[in-house]
Amino acid sequence: MQSNDRQMPASDLDAPMPSKRMVLNMGPSHPAMHGVTRAVVELDGESIVQMKLDIGFLHRGFEKSCESVTWNQCFPYTDRLNYVSAIMNNVGFALAVEKLCQLEIPERASWLRVIGSEVHRICDHLTLIGAMGMELGAMTVFLYAIEARDLLWDRLTELCGARLTSSYCRIGGVARDMPEGWDQKVIQSLDRVAELREEINGLLARNRIFMDRTQGTGVVTREQALEFGFAGPCLRASGEPWDLRKASPYLVYDRLDFDIPVGANGDNFDRYMMRIEELRQSDRILRQCFQKIGPGEIIASDPRYVLPPKPEVYGTIEGVMHHFKIVMEGIKVPAGEAYSYTEAANGELGFYVVSDGGGRPYKLGLRAPGWPMTASLPHIMKGKLLADLIPTFDSINMIGGEVEQ
């Protein structure tokens, strides 16, 4: 309610409109709330006075479940964190355990992990752009983005046998090598994805409606972004050039040539443009990967952590016993604790692992990139229009699977 400090209205026309605050429940099941998130907004007219987020509807006890299974059995659980880019979660978890084991992985496995991650980064960004377009009224964009994404998911099916839940990594390497001629198929798909990407960008970047709804809305300054714990494209959109692939390179990212796009305004439009530019960079990375990848082993040959080769399992009693011990008891990760971080599609994906020397994780802490960003939404949206909540929610890219664990 606006306070009226005028003593007496000059005429009835100048009298203030009687207004009352309204409380609106968005969600838990609302088309614009990805997954099931409940946002309670208190409105004064169309502007948000106060907002609260209520999460937990999708909570399925990720950490507790992982503490009760062996280290390798955690991979399917990590798939379901950010279900749009499952391989990146696999890689993040595998690197955390390998850090604790101090296990070196073969070079080809590193390249394959980077390839899987970058394909999934493209999928993740395409999903975001498609959903953002759709929720702002551009249905065509959604269809184009999903066409491009499904093309890449088909390639991933050929690589690891599943579209979404890839479970591609193993501790010490990856599950399988890429099929014959797969690299050429991926490059063909990337050409088509590039066409669709430019078409999508042509439809959105100079679109009056899209610009009006995204430019200058959901602004996060550089200081705010750091304080809120932003990461990834959202942090870079606010002007902070921070990318873990450059700041602390892991796998083979130091041998690849790519740029880090940085925004200036920190609004929804910048966050969208970050995604478009990162699609271009991931395309570039993938093409380099296929040139640079060499032949070799795809999994380390350390008998403490890796299953023995199948001929040995079926041919010798030692092989059977070794296989049995690893499957039934789990690998014995040395006691200790480690925090490992990777640059996932939305930012820093961290795993804090604690081992007591047994076959199961003692603690598996997950730092999901979308978590602090979703938490900051009520601060960003205070005093803004309700209509701006939709593009902001989209561009922050809250993924229910990882935020609610």
Add this chain to the structure above:
Amino acid sequence: MSKAVIAALLERFPDAVYQPYVGVGGDACAFVQKDRIADVCRFLRDDPAMDFKMAPYVTAVDYLGANPRFEVVYNLVSTSKNHRVRLRVKVPEAELSVPSITPIWRGADWFERYCLDMYGIQFPGHPDPRRLLMYDEFVGHPLRKDYPLKGRQPIIPEREIDDLFRGPGPAGRS
């Protein structure tokens, strides 16, 4: 290097920071006295040579059987200096509270609420100390090691929605 940060902390807070060590993979780590963690964090944020503008991850661990039983782990990062430190705070079961660092970095908000929800650790100074993922009527703290994997919860009677803003829940909840 990140080890210089730990050295500076030891010099500045000789009575609060103890047992520095290098973790696996070369991480710079140290233990901090429970009551001083907010001071240490504020120094790390405000000192221009440290410039820790971000707290990417705060979590807790339950070392059942050890004394003190709980531990809160702070992973901090300085994007300008590319430094990372991990500070660990031991929390005894008898006194389950750690000063909140949410006033220092607002990004720690939901991480602290998560620790409250899952481990029952209180964070005095937190602006909105409520459960994060579990519902209010949930009994116990699910990530504690003595909470069973298939724990059962009592059935909650259906309630009148008396306050739309706060949602259904126990009447008179603050």
